[in-house]
Amino acid sequence: MNLKTTLLGHTYQFRDLKEIMAKANEEKAGDQLAGIAAENAKERMAAKWVLSELTLEQIRENPLLPPEQDEISRVIEEDLNKKIYAEIRHWSVAELREYLLSSTTGADEIRRVSRGLTSEMIAAVSKVMSNLDLIQAAAKIEVITHCNISIGQKGVLAGRAQPNHPADDVNGIRASLFEALSYGIGDAVIGINPVIDTADSVKAIMNMTKDVINRFQIPTQNCVLAHITTQMRAIRQGGHADLVFQSIAGTEAGNRAFGIDLALLEEADALAHSEGTGAGPNIWYFETGQGSELSGDAHYGMDQVTLEARCYGLARRFKPFIVNTVVGFIGPEYLYDGKQVTRAGLEDHFMGKLHQLPMGVDVCYTNHMKVDQNDMDNLAVLLGTAGVNFIIGVPMADDCMLNYQSTSYHDIATLRETLGLRPAPAFEKWLEKMGIMSGGRLTAAAGDATLFA
Amino acid sequence: MMKQPIDLQELTDRIMKELQERLPQRESVRQESPHSRESAVPAEAPFLEEAPSPMVPKPQSPEQLEEWCASTPARIGVWRAGTRPLTRAMLKFRCDHAAAVDSVYGEVKRETLEHFGLFSVDTQYGNIENYLKRPDMGRVLTDQGTEKLLAECRRNPQVQIVVSDGLSANAIERNLPDVYPALLDSLQANGLNSGTPFFVKGGRVAVMDHIGELLQPEVLVLLIGERPGLVSSASMSAYMCYRPRKGMMESNRTVLSNIHQGGTPPVEAGAHIGTLLRNMLEQQTSGVKLVI
Numbered sequence: 252m253n254l255k256t257t258l259l260g261h262t263y264q265f266r267d268l269k270e271i272m273a274k275a276n277e278e279k280a281g282d283q284l285a286g287i288a289a290e291n292a293k294e295r296m297a298a299k300w301v302l303s304e305l306t307l308e309q310i311r312e313n314p315l316l317p318p319e320q321d322e323i324s325r326v327i328e329e330d331l332n333k334k335i336y337a338e339i340r341h342w343s344v345a346e347l348r349e350y351l352l353s354s355t356t357g358a359d360e361i362r363r364v365s366r367g368l369t370s371e372m373i374a375a376v377s378k379v380m381s382n383l384d385l386i387q388a389a390a391k392i393e394v395i396t397h398c399n400i401s402i403g404q405k406g407v408l409a410g411r412a413q414p415n416h417p418a419d420d421v422n423g424i425r426a427s428l429f430e431a432l433s434y435g436i437g438d439a440v441i442g443i444n445p446v447i448d449t450a451d452s453v454k455a456i457m458n459m460t461k462d463v464i465n466r467f468q469i470p471t472q473n474c475v476l477a478h479i480t481t482q483m484r485a486i487r488q489g490g491h492a493d494l495v496f497q498s499i500a501g502t503e504a505g506n507r508a509f510g511i512d513l514a515l516l517e518e519a520d521a522l523a524h525s526e527g528t529g530a531g532p533n534i535w536y537f538e539t540g541q542g543s544e545l546s547g548d549a550h551y552g553m554d555q556v557t558l559e560a561r562c563y564g565l566a567r568r569f570k571p572f573i574v575n576t577v578v579g580f581i582g583p584e585y586l587y588d589g590k591q592v593t594r595a596g597l598e599d600h601f602m603g604k605l606h607q608l609p610m611g612v613d614v615c616y617t618n619h620m621k622v623d624q625n626d627m628d629n630l631a632v633l634l635g636t637a638g639v640n641f642i643i644g645v646p647m648a649d650d651c652m653l654n655y656q657s658t659s660y661h662d663i664a665t666l667r668e669t670l671g672l673r674p675a676p677a678f679e680k681w682l683e684k685m686g687i688m689s690g691g692r693l694t695a696a697a698g699d700a701t702l703f704a
Numbered sequence: 705m706m707k708q709p710i711d712l713q714e715l716t717d718r719i720m721k722e723l724q725e726r727l728p729q730r731e732s733v734r735q736e737s738p739h740s741r742e743s744a745v746p747a748e749a750p751f752l753e754e755a756p757s758p759m760v761p762k763p764q765s766p767e768q769l770e771e772w773c774a775s776t777p778a779r780i781g782v783w784r785a786g787t788r789p790l791t792r793a794m795l796k797f798r799c800d801h802a803a804a805v806d807s808v809y810g811e812v813k814r815e816t817l818e819h820f821g822l823f824s825v826d827t828q829y830g831n832i833e834n835y836l837k838r839p840d841m842g843r844v845l846t847d848q849g850t851e852k853l854l855a856e857c858r859r860n861p862q863v864q865i866v867v868s869d870g871l872s873a874n875a876i877e878r879n880l881p882d883v884y885p886a887l888l889d890s891l892q893a894n895g896l897n898s899g900t901p902f903f904v905k906g907g908r909v910a911v912m913d914h915i916g917e918l919l920q921p922e923v924l925v926l927l928i929g930e931r932p933g934l935v936s937s938a939s940m941s942a943y944m945c946y947r948p949r950k951g952m953m954e955s956n957r958t959v960l961s962n963i964h965q966g967g968t969p970p971v972e973a974g975a976h977i978g979t980l981l982r983n984m985l986e987q988q989t990s991g992v993k994l995v996i
Contacts, residue, residue: 280837416776417935423776430772430780582931583836618804618932619836619871624797647779647789647797654933656801664787698784700772701765 252309256301263297268305268313272371273554274298275378277594281542281555281585288554303379307347307372308340315371316551322503322513327370327564335367347376351388351605358393365607370501370564373605374557377598385601386637392604394640396533398472398493398572400677402439402640403609408672409641410663411575411611412437415652419446421459428463429700431644434660435667435688438678439573439611439641440494440536442474444653453477454490461491461528467685467703470677472529472572474536479511479519486526493529494572495519496536500544501553501561508547513565520569533572533609539563540577541595542585555585559599563606573641574608576600578630579616580655589626592616596630600639611641615657624648624656631658635666642666664693759783759790777935797934803874804932808832810873812903820884822867822903823856825849829906842908845915853902853918861899863891863981864921868907870941872929878938879963879970883927886974894982909943909957916948923981923990924948930961939964942977946990956991958984 254265265271273287275298282288289295311331318324342350350356350364365373377385395403402409414427424443431437441460445453453475460473472493475482479497486492497516500506506513523534539562541555550558559576566574576599579592586592596612603610614630616622631642648659666672673679673691682688687697696702758781763769773781782793789797809832817824826849827842829835835842845853857864865887869876891898899921904911912926923946930939940963945956958980963973984990 284838284840414776414778416778420775422772423778426772426775427778427780430778434784584839587837618801618934618937619808623801623805645778647782647793649779649797649800649934651777651779651935654931654935656934659789661784661787661789668787693787699760699763699769700780701760701763701768704765704768 252305252313254301256297258297258300259293261293261297263294263301265298265301268310269315269552271298271302271305272315272375272378272557273552275302276554276556277591279541279555279585279591279595280583280587281545284584285545285550285552285554287552299379302375303345303348304343305375306340307336307342307344307368310344310372310375311336311340311369315553315557316502323501323506323561323565326513326568327561330564330568331369332366335363339364339367344372344375344379347372348379348384351376351391352384356391358391361388361392361605362607365605368605370560370606371557373563373602374560377556377560377602380601382594382597382633385597386633389601389604389637392607392638394604394607394609396572396609398529398531398533400438400470400472400675402573402675404676405638406672407675408635408639408663408667408670409439409611409675409678410436410644410660411439411573411641412441413443413643413645413650413657414441415444415645415650417446417652419452419456421455424456425459425463426700427646428460429703430646431660432469433687433698433700433702434644434664435674435682435693435697436644436660436663437469437471438675440472440474442476442496442536444476446652448477448481450481450484450488450490453481454485454488457485457490457492461493468681470681476536476538479515483519483522486522491528492523493527494534494536495523495527496538498538498543499562499565500547500549501558501565502544502549502551504549505544505547505558508549516569529572533570535569535571537562537566537569537571537574538577539566539574539599540581541599542581545585546581556598556602560602563603563608566603566608567606572609573611574603575611575613575641575643576603577613577615579620579622580613582617583620586620588621589623589629592620592622592626593630593633596634597637600634600637604638609640611643612639613643613657615643615655617655627656627658628662631662631666632670635670635672668692759793800934804934804937807872807874807929807932807937812869812873812876812905816877816880817903820867820880820901822901823852824903824905825852827904827906827908827911835906839908842906843910843914845904845911850918853915857900857902857919859919861897861919861921862923862985863896863898864915864919864924865898865901866904866912866915866924866926867901868904868911868926868928870907870928871931872938872940874932874938875929875940875964876927878965879940880927882970883940883942883963883974886971887925887977890975890978891981894978896978896981896985910952912943912945912948912957913950913952916945916952917950922947923984925977925981936964936966939967940970942973944977944980944984944990946984946988953991956993958990958994
């Protein structure tokens with residue numbers, strides 16, 4: 252494996268693949284915090300150059316975290332289709348990039364090749380792609396999933412209604428949910444982050460949202476984003492959950508910090524299939540986000556893009572209905588400014604899609620980042636163009652429970668009208684029946700929550 | 705969103721439950737009018753006076769809309785221009801963000817520190833940009849700060865009080881005048897005595913460990929500005945730890961969060977901290993193992 256290059260009159264010798272992968276990243280505060288980022292712009296380019304010439308086989312043969320030491324590495328290795336891999340193992344990372352971007356490569360070709368790629372290969376190729384590369388390649392990929400309805404079709408932009416309340420007041424949550432529905436939002440999921448992580452409280456929110464769905468015959472699915480063990484208790488005690496949720500990390504140790512492991516996810520999967528209320532076959536909702544492994548001191552010197560890709564390697568085993576990268580939630584020590592958040596959002600969306608995952612993005616920021624709502628407007632448009640399956644809808648983009656800013660009900664409606672995108676087909680039919688949408692545009696009645704009074 | 709480790713979550717649950725029983729916090733959330741979001745801002749704030757009614761021009765049920773808007777601090781009933789928000793709603797949102805940002809980049813006034821008799825030491829944060837990017841540097845005092853502590857502070861105090869700006873100088877400016885005297889009263893009422901208090905500029909929560917090593921207190925309470933939200937840019941937390949030392953686990957700290965007008969009332973928080981500290985001393989532990 253060649254770890255050396257001469258660039259602009261300077262010879263760069265890298266220690267190993269892990270160092271090259273880290274230094275080939277675009278600038279990220281989290282890689283700098285971990286002490287693994289490129290020293291300067293030239294070293295970054297040298298790493299990209301060397302990486303582009305490595306073969307897929309060299310990446311597989313030099314595991315960053317050996318399968319013997321980590322169950323996520325084992326999942327990724329086990330789920331690799333060895334025959335398809337054998338056909339492409341001699342490709343360089345540069346050739347993989349060019350294959351993905353080639354005008355003769357379409358959705359079907361990418362779907363097939365993706366089965367022969369490990370998460371590390373997918374991370375590697377993203378490091379030698381520009382933002383527009385990431386957008387164009389992702390836009391080719393169509394990942395349609397079905398829980399109670401199908402989402403992910405070309406030309407569809409779904410929205411998660413996220414009507415959180417700082418005290419889990421079900422009346423307040425319901426009011427905000429009606430506001431979401433009146434703007435045509437809620438086809439991806441009606442998903443609430445609870446404050447109180449107890450089975451009783453979670454069950455109450457599950458069943459309130461399910462009642463609303465039944466009462467107005469809304470073609471969608473519900474989910475309460477408590478810890479998976481709490482959701483399992485709530486389901487066993489009679490809670491109605493179409494989807495089950497969990498935040499995941501890219502290493503076994505990272506997941507342990509989240510209080511989960513593979514066995515627990517499998518147990519939850521079995522429970523959701525036997526006692527969940529969703530039609531399926533896709534019944535999972537996963538969330539990820541660059542930086543969580545480092546914050547849990549579970550990164551093993553790997554960069555945050557590679558770790559994020561490994562989350563997707565884990566997620567694809569469970570054939571989720573939706574996956575959401577919460578791209579700017581974790582703070583400036585991982586993604587410092589609007590430029591870093593934008594890059595991470597596009598990387599995550601592309602890497603998830605190349606894993607054939609139904610990717611959504613929480614286009615978001617906290618108040619101590621050098622980011623504002625204009626950055627969110629920009630990234631939302633870029634992702635809409637890249638074919639993101641769904642984004643998040645909170646009232647006026649201000650989540651009054653989680654204390655961060657995301658995208659709004661208005662924003663999703665605007666992206667649909669501006670980019671010519673539509674709600675999920677089954678949901679759009681329902682919106683027409685309710686008089687909220689006509690011909691793909693909001694009617695004069697839309698935006699009045701008391702349509703549901 | 706990204707979850708904390710489960711033990712931390714359990715801890716938060718327990719404290720939330722405790723708070724719900726003791727404090728009228730939840731009621732105050734509900735009573736807030738939907739548009740009076742700068743709960744940290746005293747009465748001179750113009751938006752509090754207006755408390756605008758829902759902006760939907762011809763709702764199917766005006767009464768229902770009023771009721772729903774009152775049921776949540778979320779920005780609903782805001783209406784639209786095409787698919788975009790109305791101008792006032794949009795600018796109001798940006799105003800609240802501006803307040804939050806300024807809070808991160810603000811400084812605690814020297815007069816405030818003097819008023820409470822707090823001298824100031826720095827962590828190794830260097831500058832605000834570095835502070836945000838390098839939390840590790842906010843966990844260690846400078847050599848100069850270390851010397852100053854050793855020169856000025858009483859060793860082995862029963863209770864060590866530390867104040868830090870953290871992510872919101874505004875939180876200290878707004879809440880210290882209520883929390884600090886209440887805390888001192890509460891220490892006295894609980895029969896506890898405290899060492900030499902001081903202020904840490906550029907502090908992170910785990911700076912408690914470094915201070916613990918230097919001064920060897922029985923318990924330490926750190927009053928620190930939280931990451932500002934739009935509802936409040938002036939929310940403070942009290943982190944407490946029994947015998948804080950290097951390498952202390954997150955789960956060994958007890959936290960009382962969301963201290964601001966409209967959240968956990970500052971005076972009651974100050975009083976409650978004294979009780980928590982006494983429990984820690986009695987049980988010789990803090991964090992998830994503390995029975996409260």
